[in-house]
Amino acid sequence: EAQVTQNPRYLITVTGKKLTVTCSQNMNHEYMSWYRQDPGLGLRQIYYSMNVEVTDKGDVPEGYKVSRKEKRNFPLILESPSPNQTSLYFCASSLSVRGTDTQYFGPGTRLTVL
Amino acid sequence: AQKVTQAQTEISVVEKEDVTLDCVYETRDTTYYLFWYKQPPSGELVFLIRRNSFDEQNEISGRYSWNFQKSTSSFNFTITASQVVDSAVYFCALSRGGTSYGKLTFGQGTILTVHP
Numbered sequence: 001e002a003q004v005t006q007n008p009r010y011l012i013t014v015t016g017k018k019l020t021v022t023c024s025q026n027m028n029h030e031y032m033s034w035y036r037q038d039p040g041l042g043l044r045q046i047y048y049s050m051n052v053e054v055t056d057k058g059d060v061p062e063g064y065k066v067s068r069k070e071k072r073n074f075p076l077i078l079e080s081p082s083p084n085q086t087s088l089y090f091c092a093s094s095l096s097v098r099g100t101d102t103q104y105f106g107p108g109t110r111l112t113v114l
Numbered sequence: 115a116q117k118v119t120q121a122q123t124e125i126s127v128v129e130k131e132d133v134t135l136d137c138v139y140e141t142r143d144t145t146y147y148l149f150w151y152k153q154p155p156s157g158e159l160v161f162l163i164r165r166n167s168f169d170e171q172n173e174i175s176g177r178y179s180w181n182f183q184k185s186t187s188s189f190n191f192t193i194t195a196s197q198v199v200d201s202a203v204y205f206c207a208l209s210r211g212g213t214s215y216g217k218l219t220f221g222q223g224t225i226l227t228v229h230p
Contacts, residue, residue, distance in 0.1 A: 031216045042118075042205060042220035050216075058217060090159060097216045105151075105159040 002027045004106035006091050012112045013081055021076045021109050023091030029104075030096050032074040036060065037088040037108075046089075049074055050097070081113040116141045118208050120221035127196055128229050135191040135224050137206030143167075145211030148182065148189045149218065153203040165189065167211075196228045 004025045013019055025032065033048035035058075045058030049068040063085055065077040074093075078085060091106040117140040127133045139148065150162040163173065165182050173180045177194045193200055203225050207218040 033216060035218075035220075040123075040222055042120075042222045043207075043218070044220070045217050048216055088157070092218075094216060102161055102164065103216065103218065104161070108157045108159075110157075 002104070004091055004093050004104050006089075006106040006109050008109060009107060010110050012114065014114050015082055016080050019078050019081060019111075021078075021089060021091075021111070023074045023076065023093075023106060024072050025074075025091075025093040025104070026072065027093065027095070027104070028071065029093035030071070031101075031103075032068070032091065032093045033058065033103075034064070034066065034074070034076050035090045035092065036085075037090065043090065046076070078111075081111075083113050085111065086113045087111060116143075116146075116208050116210065116219045118206050118219055118221035120204075120206055120224050122224045123222070124225040124227070126227045126229065129197060130195050131228075132192060132194050133196050133226065133228075135193075135204050135206075135226065137189045137191065137221060139187050139189065139206070139208045141187075141208060141210070143210050147209045147211070149207040149209070150180065150189075150191050151205045151207065153205065153223070155202070159205075162191075193226075196226075198228050198230055201226060201228045 007022045030051045034046040035043040037043045047066040049055045089109045092103045094101040094103045119138045146167045148165045152160040179192045181190045203223045206221040
């Protein structure tokens with residue numbers, strides 16, 4: 001089944017404790033990205049990747065890191081989480097950036113930073 | 115800069131009523147794409163429709179229909195004969211053409227509640 005998976009789905013952590021949220025897709029997609037969803041703000045892009053070893057900042061990259069060492073995986077790293085990073089996080093992927101491509105979203109990761 | 119505005123924060127209707135969700139966008143691009151996503155209570159994002167800026171034809175899919183009007187920069191979504199299962203948060207989104215296609219600019223979302 002074609003899908004985007006994220007782990008963990010729920011995470012409660014404390015300020016300053018490094019964490020990684022994994023994202024994996026099995027559709028051989030080139031483009032992957034991370035969004036965060038906050039009430040009243042919709043979803044905002046954090047980072048994106050056009051292909052392996054090619055990443056760039058989105059609208060709200062502060063406090064996050066990413067890497068793209070393999071085509072299927074695009075982990076989101078919070079090296080020193082803070083309470084303002086409490087949010088619902090979505091990973092997304094699409095075959096490329098052609099206008100005919102659909103972006104598929106993962107199920108979301110709900111992160112709470114105490 | 116691109117912007118998407120969904121002025122209706124919450125809408126409440128009774129089953130079988132028709133409901134229209136408004137979406138107004140801002141962009142300076144001539145090539146762009148508009149989307150609607152549904153987020154049910156379970157939290158996942160479900161893709162509903164994509165429209166490119168060169169195709170102003172309205173679209174109907176079952177009880178769902180979309181009205182794209184470039185003259186008013188609007189891409190409104192109507193649910194006919196609403197059902198309880200339509201209760202969800204609905205997001206309108208916009209992306210640019212070319213290599214920036216992948217970045218979606220989302221509206222704030224409209225919470226739709228359909229009462230039995």
